């Protein structure tokens with residue numbers, strides 16, 4: 001199956017079950033198809049931004065960790081207190097093989113996560129806030145489990161930000177004093193094959 005076919009399927013998933021079924025089929029080929037074949041640069045770009053704000057000894061949750069590409073790059077950059085969370089058991093199985101996470105959680109963002117409040121110094125999420133994936137309501141729980149003063153760093157597709165309720169949710173959270181926007185980066189293409197709408201921006205918020 002081509003990457004475009006896979007993306008069409010995952011972006012149009014109608015529910016969590018459908019989405020996890022697609023990722024179950026993709027898990028073993030994900031790294032090869034994205035990194036080797038399509039030069040997937042989003043994880044390294046996000047780690048570059050995160051490292052401006054987050055100390056090396058920070059406890060970091062990789063939310064929507066997938067196969068652990070972000071965790072691997074964080075680890076290679078000196079971060080070692082890393083935990084992974086994903087909806088897909090098969091993606092987490094691949095992430096576990098990288099031996100960079102100290103804990104892995106199979107959880108659904110958008111639902112209560114069951115993790116203690118103020119547990120993490122930072123949360124990173126790459127490629128997980130997009131069509132058919134984690135909803136904007138995920139931020140409520142992510143903020144709850146981040147320590148005050150901690151950071152939430154994530155990517156958003158430009159077209160998705162404009163067309164979804166994310167813009168409204170992110171602004172409302174700032175108005176309610178839950179977090180503060182620290183930085184929003186320039187657009188970049190996460191893949192060598194990305195089409196115009198597929199550009200990302202990296203957002204950095206500091207939890208209040």
Ligand SMILES: C[S@@+](CC[C@H](N)C(=O)[O-])C[C@H]1O[C@@H](n2cnc3c(N)ncnc32)[C@H](O)[C@@H]1O
Nearest residue numbers: 064065066086087088108109126127128133134
């Ligand atoms: C495009 S992949 C990105 C994985 C990894 N962050 C990366 O950059 O390679 C999106 C990941 O988000 C996970 N995901 C999607 N919706 C989710 C949800 N509601 N809760 C938790 N994980 C979710 C998927 O299972 C998948 O592993």
